[in-house]
Amino acid sequence: MIIGVPKEIKNNENRVALTPAGAKELIKRGHSVYIQHTAGEGSGFPDAEYEAAGAKILPSIEATYEIAEMIMKVKEPIESEYKLIKENQLLFTYFHFASYEPLTKAMIESKAVCLAYETVEKADRSLPLLVPMSEVAGRMAIQKGANYLEKPLKGRGILLGGVPGVLPAKVLILGGGIVGTQAAWMAAGLGADVTIMDVSLPRMRYLADVMPANVKTIMSNEYNVRNLIKDADLIVGAVLIPGAKAPHLITRDMLKDMKPGTVLVDVAVDQGGCIETCKPTTHENPTFIIDDVVHYCVANMPGAVPYTSTLALTNATLPYAIQLADKGWKKAAQENADLVPGLNVINGEVVYEAVAQAFDLPFTPVEKYLA
């Protein structure tokens, strides 16, 4: 198969969909890989590394879309790319269709095959191509939180791990899923006093088993939240209710109960946030302050560490990309059920029900194409 990797053009997106190592794996299997000039540069992979792996470099985005049977990307195509997409071309990338109607309509019009990273799903309902970014964001939440707790950045001026003779900082983590667990590991490793809140007892039993002694778990409810925020130095929002807006566990009125200089990192901001006062911010302007409480609410945290994020993402996407390249999308989906819910739009038809519902569009069951 001919695989094309365009350079991401979305503002501040430095990740790339394929590393030189990934290119080599595909080329070894007899596929051709074309990389747009400088596509890997933002992640630390120069053209020469792709060439050494056997890929060819193309000068423009137009040439990359023109030649490819499968396009591998990171973010959804943006408007200037719509016209470059060809009928029957396979696009393997994040789409988040339900949040943007013009993209959905453009992909229907293109008659391409759109396989969305975010809806590839395993039998246990986990989302293997979203997990790596949650892992990055969870770990980063503590790095950022520790930083903003410093006085010059308007934090309380407390060191997460304390020092001998001085108590460590208190870190409260709302939600003990992927983000929350990774955040807890990082905070515990730095010596902080960590509490994870969740509503799932099985999850908290698991966490209690695997976490070090400086991590405790407690049931998430309003009473406990109100109590614990008074003492917390750093609070990480990591709640997810699949398919729904995040619940506001911390409301506006609760800020006055917090210590001045408390730092809130609401990782769940991309689903509306679990802290009422959090509104999406960017890496250029990541924080704002309300009632002396520092809010960090960057909606694409992994974007700040493109080297790690690209490797984490491609570790997860490459096995699927290899199947798609070896077998074509139809046979690959017939033989690997994870890929079936990833199919969102095929040949001008919406085959993912939630996307059709979001914009009141006709829905075609994906089975029509897999029979």
Ligand SMILES: NC(=O)c1ccc[n+]([C@@H]2O[C@H](COP(=O)([O-])OP(=O)(O)OC[C@H]3O[C@@H](n4cnc5c(N)ncnc54)[C@H](O)[C@@H]3O)[C@@H](O)[C@H]2O)c1
């Ligand atoms: N900002 C970013 O850059 C970024 C990056 C990656 C992920 N995210 C977001 O982070 C959020 C968390 O993702 P995840 O992968 O950890 O999800 P997850 O499904 O693994 O974990 C969510 C956890 O929240 C718990 N939960 C649900 N309701 C709760 C409540 N009322 N109180 C406490 N806990 C509750 C669940 O039991 C679950 O353990 C998502 O919104 C995701 O989109 C943001």
